[in-house]
Amino acid sequence: AQKVTQAQTEISVVEKEDVTLDCVYETRDTTYYLFWYKQPPSGELVFLIRRNSFDEQNEISGRYSWNFQKSTSSFNFTITASQVVDSAVYFCALSEAGGGADGLTFGKGTHLIIQP
Amino acid sequence: KAGVTQTPRYLIKTRGQQVTLSCSPISGHRSVSWYQQTPGQGLQFLFEYFSETQRNKGNFPGRFSGRQFSNSRSEMNVSTLELGDSALYLCASSLDLWAGEAFFGQGTRLTVV
Numbered sequence: 001a002q003k004v005t006q007a008q009t010e011i012s013v014v015e016k017e018d019v020t021l022d023c024v025y026e027t028r029d030t031t032y033y034l035f036w037y038k039q040p041p042s043g044e045l046v047f048l049i050r051r052n053s054f055d056e057q058n059e060i061s062g063r064y065s066w067n068f069q070k071s072t073s074s075f076n077f078t079i080t081a082s083q084v085v086d087s088a089v090y091f092c093a094l095s096e097a098g099g100g101a102d103g104l105t106f107g108k109g110t111h112l113i114i115q116p
Numbered sequence: 117k118a119g120v121t122q123t124p125r126y127l128i129k130t131r132g133q134q135v136t137l138s139c140s141p142i143s144g145h146r147s148v149s150w151y152q153q154t155p156g157q158g159l160q161f162l163f164e165y166f167s168e169t170q171r172n173k174g175n176f177p178g179r180f181s182g183r184q185f186s187n188s189r190s191e192m193n194v195s196t197l198e199l200g201d202s203a204l205y206l207c208a209s210s211l212d213l214w215a216g217e218a219f220f221g222q223g224t225r226l227t228v229v
Contacts, residue, residue, distance in 0.1 A: 035217070037220075042222055043204060043206075043222045043223045043225075044119075044120075044206075044220045044221060044222040044223065045206065045208075045218075045220035046220075047217045047218065047219060047220075050217050091159065093159075102161055102172075102174065103149055103151070103161030103163075103164055103172055103174060104149075104151075104159075104161060104208075104218070105161070106158060106159035106160075107158075108158045109158065109159075
């Protein structure tokens with residue numbers, strides 16, 4: 001069975017600090033996808049990134065960057081120079097190739113609080 | 117381009133009643149998935165529909181059901197409501213059957229009293 005663990009329940013930092021959200025996953029599949037979603041107070045989940053299991057290249061998008069390491073089954077997310085607008089709950093998720101019976105398997109989420 | 121629309125946004129029902137939630141996916145998207153979000157269990161997969169057929173189903177009792185129409189709009193139904201069904205129900209729209217990124221609606225907040 002698939003499993004995603006986000007050990008950090010809540011993180012609070014001061015604006016402009018860098019922050020890393022951890023994600024560790026478990027799967028028996030060799031082909032899978034990893035995702036990060038942001039959930040602001042309004043409720044909808046906002047897609048941030050998808051990474052497939054064969055692409056371990058790190059990705060940077062503006063202030064956001066992702067570090068995928070298959071050797072440690074981790075897919076960590078770093079926000080550089082955090083801003084108050086980054087405050088939200090962030091979810092890491094996993095899916096088998098083609099979906100599979102479990103759809104997206106989500107971690108419990110990390111509540112990120114950016115203080116001004 | 118309009119996003120995923122879920123109606124209603126908020127709902128209060130009594131134990132034992134049934135409820136129907138609606139989801140209109142992004143135009144052109146053929147896959148619709150449903151998720152239940154609760155403080156205790158987090159986000160859990162309910163089911164996925166593609167081309168009017170249920171393709172995958174999560175570990176929920178038969179009281180939870182759904183369907184998809186020819187225009188890709190989807191409904192989910194919960195019968196004989198229990199207090200534990202109180203949750204945020206999120207609908208996700210994808211271009212294809214788990215082709216990749218999913219776009220979520222704002223959800224329907226169901227409260228069972």
